[in-house]
Amino acid sequence: MSDTQFKKQLKDYVDSNSFIYPLAKSLYRKYCNIAGPFHLSPDFIIFGISRSGTTSLFQYLSKHPNIEPCAIKEPHYFDQYYDRGINWYRMNFPLKWQNLISTKIKNQKLVTGEATGAYLLNPHAPKRIYDLNPKIKLILLLRNPIDRAFSHYQRKLNNGTEKLSFEEAIEKENSRIAGELEKMEQNEKYYSDNFHTNSYLATGLCASRLKRWLEYFPLDQISIIENEDFLQNPQKIYDETLNFLGLPHHKLSNTKKFSKQKSSIQINPKTREKLVEYCKPFNEELFSIIGKRFDWEK
Numbered sequence: 001m002s003d004t005q006f007k008k009q010l011k012d013y014v015d016s017n018s019f020i021y022p023l024a025k026s027l028y029r030k031y032c033n034i035a036g037p038f039h040l041s042p043d044f045i046i047f048g049i050s051r052s053g054t055t056s057l058f059q060y061l062s063k064h065p066n067i068e069p070c071a072i073k074e075p076h077y078f079d080q081y082y083d084r085g086i087n088w089y090r091m092n093f094p095l096k097w098q099n100l101i102s103t104k105i106k107n108q109k110l111v112t113g114e115a116t117g118a119y120l121l122n123p124h125a126p127k128r129i130y131d132l133n134p135k136i137k138l139i140l141l142l143r144n145p146i147d148r149a150f151s152h153y154q155r156k157l158n159n160g161t162e163k164l165s166f167e168e169a170i171e172k173e174n175s176r177i178a179g180e181l182e183k184m185e186q187n188e189k190y191y192s193d194n195f196h197t198n199s200y201l202a203t204g205l206c207a208s209r210l211k212r213w214l215e216y217f218p219l220d221q222i223s224i225i226e227n228e229d230f231l232q233n234p235q236k237i238y239d240e241t242l243n244f245l246g247l248p249h250h251k252l253s254n255t256k257k258f259s260k261q262k263s264s265i266q267i268n269p270k271t272r273e274k275l276v277e278y279c280k281p282f283n284e285e286l287f288s289i290i291g292k293r294f295d296w297e298k
Contacts, residue, residue: 036087145204
């Protein structure tokens with residue numbers, strides 16, 4: 001039996017045992033409260049947007065000699081698992097002694113961070129992150145909201161969780177997610193999987209959500225990257241991101257795209273034309289906020 005199989009069987013046994021599960025959960029929480037303070041907190045967070053290259057950028061950054069990344073790319077602490085506590089979150093990051101060795105012995109800066117693309121959607125995430133570290137470096141990847149929506153749709157279509165056509169899914173989006181954002185705003189503990197999985201267009205039309213982040217963080221504390229620029233010039237964007245993080249230049253060994261999906265379907269040109277007009281005022285508001293424009297009306 002492999003180690004992975006053993007861990008899965010152990011997890012299944014613990015999860016199915018009504019006595020062992022709460023006991024194991026309680027013991028692990030206590031362990032986190034003891035060990036958590038010995039771990040670092042993140043220096044940077046890639047906080048959005050999903051389907052815009054967050055996985056690729058995180059993987060590229062993880063290869064840098066000065067970066068020790070979060071143990072998992074998307075811990076979802078500031079949206080889905082905030083009730084688990086800061087020490088649970090810190091357990092995903094390097095130990096403080098690693099930073100001490102790096103800075104005092106190797107004379108080398110050590111940086112750590114994570115990437116949860118859904119944080120942008122959560123109305124409570126910016127304040128929670130600010131309370132942890134008001135000086136944290138934030139990275140936001142943006143994408144043409146139509147292409148992002150279609151990529152989101154393709155992913156759900158491929159994994160069998162979407163049965164509608166793209167046009168039908170867009171038409172029914174508002175009714176599918178009706179009231180979900182309001183529930184998240186009113187209840188800090190409420191996490192809407194429905195909103196995250198069915199908000200094809202709403203996720204990419206992010207001007208109003210970015211405004212909430214700017215209530216806590218100045219614009220110069222957020223590195224804003226456009227997906228198409230990243231795809232065309234990965235080393236250039238990588239260098240700019242390293243500079244933003246205060247790290248030395250590092251040559252990418254390869255520019256493999258992570259989370260890349262293959263599909264035989266294409267968006268209907270007439271559908272795109274309609275969506276270009278629909279998205280235009282939202283995009284203009286975003287461009288006004290960030291002080292730059294992207295060619296999203298192609």
